[in-house]
Amino acid sequence: MIVKKFYGRTVEETLGKVKEDLGEDATLLLVQKVKKRGLKGILGLTEVEITAAKEINFEFHEKVFSIPYKDEITSELPALYELKDMLRREDVDSDIINNIISSYIEATGGNKIKLKDLDTNILEILLMGLIKVEQPALDQSKFRAIFIGPPGVGKTTTLLKLASYYTLEKNRETAIITTDIYRTGAVEQLKMYGKILDIPIEVTFNVREFERALRKSNSKDVVLIDSAGRNRKDGEYIEKLRKFIYTIPLQGLKIYLVMSIIDNSRYLKEIFDTYKQLYPTSIIMTKLDEATSLGNIINVPSYTNLPIAYITNGQNIPGDIEPAESKKLSNLILKRNVRVNE
Ligand SMILES: Nc1nc2c(ncn2[C@@H]2O[C@H](COP(=O)(O)OP(=O)(O)O)[C@@H](O)[C@H]2O)c(=O)[nH]1
């Protein structure tokens, strides 16, 4: 294996040097714009650097990868440009974009033909690997789930969608408990749906009441627990919520961290950093219907290391909720950006 770096003014010129030296079937490992060496670099001038190898190198794990500007792209690398452009459009975090591009190059073995046209099959597999999902708790005999997350993301709406689903479609004995830690009075919507669905609703304001409500619903198949509270910056709130969560039996407990896809990735990271203290078991991603980009479906599982359990896509109760599926979500992203053969 020979690995060499080549420099030039344009990608075309540099590729010429690669071919001259390593031959027609050289493998391109890395194409990037770098500062010129010496004084010119200090002055801010750049040049193209191509790292190329004579054989296919599957051990290539270079994570820092950047693509030259579009006007310098020759017909050799449009797939990578298209890929990067698409992931940026979807607001995928830049470090994840670099990983995807590296993985894409590895998957093609640097094959120039595959770097010409974006191979949607490869891309679909890569995206599916990144969009981790959880199997829905459909047939679990008995479970408790608590919904946590910042105000306004859709916790109560999502809980009611699931309550309707389990009651109306699955005939499961369901109960709802809400933990309104600061007496925000955010229970009217719950009470109304409780009546419509004929589901008992317990409103609790402290741990003692909460424990009592849990005991009362002991025989139910499904107990869905809402949390209404404050801004996460109130550290006391997380502590209080923790006390509630610790009273729920661990067996079959799901702690859903509810996040809205329309929030920006940096904010979602902050949210996670706060709520991870409560050990969420999976993510519910809301408001896909309002999203202008879908990158958070990829970003969030990557930095939380948690699977997505459900996605929601509207305000309707019941309805507008689906178990998250990697293939479906990958295709949703692909179809918005590239022509996919059905
Ligand atoms: N467009 C859209 N709106 C949603 C979705 N889920 C919830 N909402 C809306 O977001 C707002 C806040 O929802 P709510 O359940 O009260 O949030 P909570 O404070 O986390 O309990 C309400 O207007 C909901 O109708 C969704 O999937 N799509």
Ligand SMILES: [Mg+2]
């Ligand atoms: Mg609520």
